[in-house]
Amino acid sequence: MKVAGKVIVVTGAGGGIGREIVxxxxxxxxxxxAVDINEAALEETVHQAGGKGRVLSTHIVNLVHRESVEALPEKIIASHGTVDGIINNAGIIQPFVGIKDIDYDKIKLVMDINFYGTLYMTKTFLPYLLERPVGHITNISSMGGFLPVPGQSIYGASKAAVKLMTEGLHSELQGTNVKVTVVFPGGVGTDIMKNSGVGGTTTADTNGQDMSQLLTPKAAAAIIVKGIETDQYRVLAGKDSKIMDKLYRLNPKRAAGLITKKMTELLKGKL
Known part of the structure; x- marks a missing residue:
């Protein structure tokens, strides 16, 4: 779907990849x-966009609350007249701890935002998109959604759920006007760790890489938007995502071992 002249909803628009997508x-x-839970972050996105006008509206929404999400389409239509696509980018990570040590409240929050927030948005907006001449749904999974990362098993599970749901949706919508894309970012230099309230300076999306080697949010956004405009089924954002996707298909155990070694070194402060 060519994005020129279209109305597109972006979640997690207050920073990182989401802001750059906007x-x-x-x-x-x-x-x-532009949708986010953080009003100040949304205001900064508006500032960087050159001011708030007809082509950019902001919406403060907690995606965990299904009723708030279900009220969103009519608010967006009131601002823009219609809606042609959604990009479900919002997400958080977990503290870097194993399943044995992570508490259930944190597990629920990660699943609620990453999976259920994406599900609520998808299910809520789909009827509106089916009424358009063309429509598009883009869901952001993660390299961690197909490759296990120690200390991020719940985050990975939430992103794996996004992956399979989106792939299933693609199959269900064959023959309709709505196209579906799933995105797997590798290491991206964002503030997801800080914004998720887990502390530290290295994001889950880095998967143990040196920050200088990471894909910038701007570069990741460009790859994602290109994927939308060419109606790609899967988008692998970053060389690491492409390499590990191939390796995991060939030898899942070896790929998991490489990530385990890298994360062990990172958490011991050797990088």
């Missing part, structure tokens, strides 16, 4: 409904 879409002539 800016990329606007630069290509799309109108954007």
């Amino acid at each position: 800016l990329s879409l606007l630069s290509k002539g799309a109108s954007v409904a």
Whole structure:
């Protein structure tokens, strides 16, 4: 789906990849409904976009609350007249601890935001998208959604759920006007760790890489928007995601071992 002239909803629009997606879409002539739980972060996105106008609206929504998500389409339509696509980018990570040590409240929060938030958005907006001449749903999974990362098993499980749900949705919507894309970012230099309230300076999306080697949020956003415009089924954002995708298909145990070694070194402070 070409984004020029389309109205697209972006969650997690207050920073990182989400903010850069907003800016990329606007630069290509799309109108954007920017969604985030953080009002100040959304205001900064508006500032970087050059001010709030007809083509950019902001919506403060907690994606955990299904009723709030279900009220969103009509608010966006009131601002923009319609909606043509959604990009479910919002997500959080977990503390870097094993399943034995993570508490159930944190497990529930990670699953609620990463999986259920994506599900609520998808299910809520799908009827509206089916009424459009063309529509698009893009869900952001993670390299951690197909490759296990020690200390991020619940995060990975939530992103694996997003992966399979999105792939299933793609199959269900064959023959309709709505296209579906699932995205697997590798290491991206974002503030997901800080914004998730788990402390530290290295994001889950880094998977143990040196920050200088990471894909920038702007570069990741460009890859994602290109994937939307070319109706790609799967988008692997970053060389690491592409390499590990191939390796995991060939030898899952070896791929998991490499990530385990890298994360062990990272957490011991050797990187």
